[in-house]
Amino acid sequence: MNALELVNLTMQFGGLMVTNDVSLSLEKGARHALIGPNGAGKTTLINLITGRLTPRKGNVLLEGVDIVSFPQHRRIRMGLVRNFQVTNLFSSFTALENIALAVSERNGSGLSLARCYGFADPVIAEAEDIARRMGLANVAPVPVRHLAYGQQRLVELAVAMALRPRVLLLDEPAAGLPAADHEVILGALDELPEDVAVLLVEHDMPLVFRFARQITVLAEGTVIAQGTPDQIRQDASVRAAYLGNRS
Ligand SMILES: Nc1ncnc2c1ncn2[C@@H]1O[C@H](COP(=O)(O)OP(=O)(O)OP(=O)(O)O)[C@@H](O)[C@H]1O
Numbered sequence: 001m002n003a004l005e006l007v008n009l010t011m012q013f014g015g016l017m018v019t020n021d022v023s024l025s026l027e028k029g030a031r032h033a034l035i036g037p038n039g040a041g042k043t044t045l046i047n048l049i050t051g052r053l054t055p056r057k058g059n060v061l062l063e064g065v066d067i068v069s070f071p072q073h074r075r076i077r078m079g080l081v082r083n084f085q086v087t088n089l090f091s092s093f094t095a096l097e098n099i100a101l102a103v104s105e106r107n108g109s110g111l112s113l114a115r116c117y118g119f120a121d122p123v124i125a126e127a128e129d130i131a132r133r134m135g136l137a138n139v140a141p142v143p144v145r146h147l148a149y150g151q152q153r154l155v156e157l158a159v160a161m162a163l164r165p166r167v168l169l170l171d172e173p174a175a176g177l178p179a180a181d182h183e184v185i186l187g188a189l190d191e192l193p194e195d196v197a198v199l200l201v202e203h204d205m206p207l208v209f210r211f212a213r214q215i216t217v218l219a220e221g222t223v224i225a226q227g228t229p230d231q232i233r234q235d236a237s238v239r240a241a242y243l244g245n246r247s
Contacts, residue, residue, distance in 0.1 A: 001028075001063060001064045002025045002026060002027055002028075002061070002063075002064075003026050003027060003028045003029075003030060003062075003063060003166065003167050003195075003196075003197035004024075004025070004026040004030075004049070004060075004061070004062055004063075004080075004167045004197055004199070005023075005024070005025045005026070005059075005060075005061040006022055006023055006024040006025075006045075006048075006049065006058065006059075006060055006061075007023055007058055007059040007060075007061065008021050008022070008023055008057060008058040008059070009021070009022045009023070009045070009048055009055045009057070009058035009059075009060070010022075010055055010056045010057040010058050011041075011044060011048060011053060011055050011056055011221075012056060017220075017221050018041040018044045018221045019041050019044055019045055019048060019055065019221050020041075020220070020221040020222040021058075021222070022041075022045060022058075022218070022221070022222070022223055023223070024216055024223070024226075026167065026197040026199060027197065028195040028196075028197055029194050029195045029196065029197060030197040030198065030199070030213070030214060031189075031198055031200075031211055031212055031213045031214070032197070032198065032199050032200070032212060032213070032214045032215070032216065033199075033200045033201075033202060033208045033211060033212035033214075033215045033216070034199060034200070034201045034215075034216050034218060035201075035202065035203070035205075035208055035215060035216075035217055035218070035232075035242065036217055036218035036219050036224075036241075036242060037219060037241065037242050039220075040218040040219050040220065040221065041218055041220070041221040042171075042201045042218055043171055043201065044221075045218070046082065046169050046171050046199075046201060048060065049080070049082075049169060049199075050072055050075060050080065050082050050169065051067070051070060051071060051072040051075050052072060054068075055068065062075065062078055062079070062080050062166075062167065063078075063079075063166065065078070067080070076163065078166070079164070079165055079166030079167060080165070080166070080167050080169070081160050081163045081165035081167070081168055081169070082160065082168075082169040082170075082171065083156050083157055083159075083160045083168075083169070083170045083171060083173050088156075089144045089152065089155060089156065089159070090144065091143065091144045091145035092143055092144075092145060093143065093144060094140065094141050094142055094143055094144070095131060095136050095139050095140050095141075095142060095144055095147065095151070095155045095158070096124070096127050096128065096131055096140040096141060097119075098144060098155055098158075098159055099127040099130050099131055099155070099158050099159055099162050100119045100123050100124055100126075100127035100162075101159075102159045102160075102162035102163050103119075103123045103126050103127050103130075103162045104119060104120075104123050105163070106162065106163050106164055107123065126162070127162065128140065130158050130161055130162055131158060133161075133187070133188060133191055134154050134155075134157060134158045134161070134184060134188055135154065135181075135184045136151065136154055136155065136158060139151055149176055150176060150177045150178060150181055153173065153174075153175075153176060153177055153181075154177075154181065154184060154185075156173070157170075157173055157185065157188060158188075161188060161192070165192075165196055166195075166196060166197070167196070167197045167198075167199070168192070168196060168197070168198045168199070169198075169199050169201075170198065170199070170200045170201065170202070171201045172201055172202055172203065173185055173200070173202070174202060174204050174207055175203070179206075182204070182206075182207050182210075185207070186207070186210060186211060189211065198211075200212065208229075209229050209233075212229055213228065213229075214226070214227070214228065215227065215228070215229055215232045217232060217235075217238050217241070217242060219241045219242065224237055224238065224241060225237060225238045
């Protein structure tokens with residue numbers, strides 16, 4: 001059974017077809033990248049998977065269960081996790097507290113208990129471990145709003161890790177980060193349990209080609225190619241539509 005399967009997803013904004021009959025499968029443990037030019041519909045596809053948008057047609061199967069009608073929070077509880085955006089972090093909380101909140105949310109103890117009574121020791125220990133693995137140990141006690149943008153982006157990823165995803169969706173996790181931090185991202189992904197599937201949307205081609213075992217290329221809402229990194233590099237239509245001046 002696939003970790004994630006998209007079946008004939010279709011989405012329009014007004015008259016603009018942004019997701020055109022897209023089908024895509026991620027096996028358990030997949031390292032799959034979704035690439036394509038600006039406006040190709042990559043973020044829209046992520047939003048259809050998370051439930052932020054509802055497709056006009058098609059299905060989203062998570063480990064065999066059709067979740068297309070499920071609300072976002074239910075999908076997260078089932079292990080479908082997207083990297084948080086900086087704007088979703090609690091900016092007056094420290095990096096460690098943001099991670100600890102995600103750990104306690106996952107445990108079912110949630111925000112209100114944590115705020116009233118502080119975090120339990122095992123929650124803090126786990127959050128510290130995640131912060132260390134993400135290279136955030138030094139800034140763990142710093143409120144997120146005082147962190148550099150790049151560090152805030154790494155906290156986003158740490159929060160997603162803390163939710164223990166079964167399928168992790170990463171929308172441009174490296175945008176705005178120096179290349180040195182790509183190592184931190186790749187290192188953190190390496191530490192995920194082997195069967196966790198990852199779908200990465202990214203414009204940074206060196207990062208994509210280091211990360212991915214499978215690549216899907218989207219252009220104008222349509223899948224134009226799918227294959228291994230070598231197959232994609234050599235695909236003439238992909239070079240014409242996108243990679244020509246990038247790889
Ligand atoms: N809420 C919306 N309403 C109307 N049009 C939208 C909306 N969101 C996205 N679009 C349009 O849908 C198309 C696909 O956008 P999307 O953001 O999914 O592309 P993308 O591949 O993620 O682009 P980028 O690489 O630049 O982030 C674009 O033409 C965009 O302008």
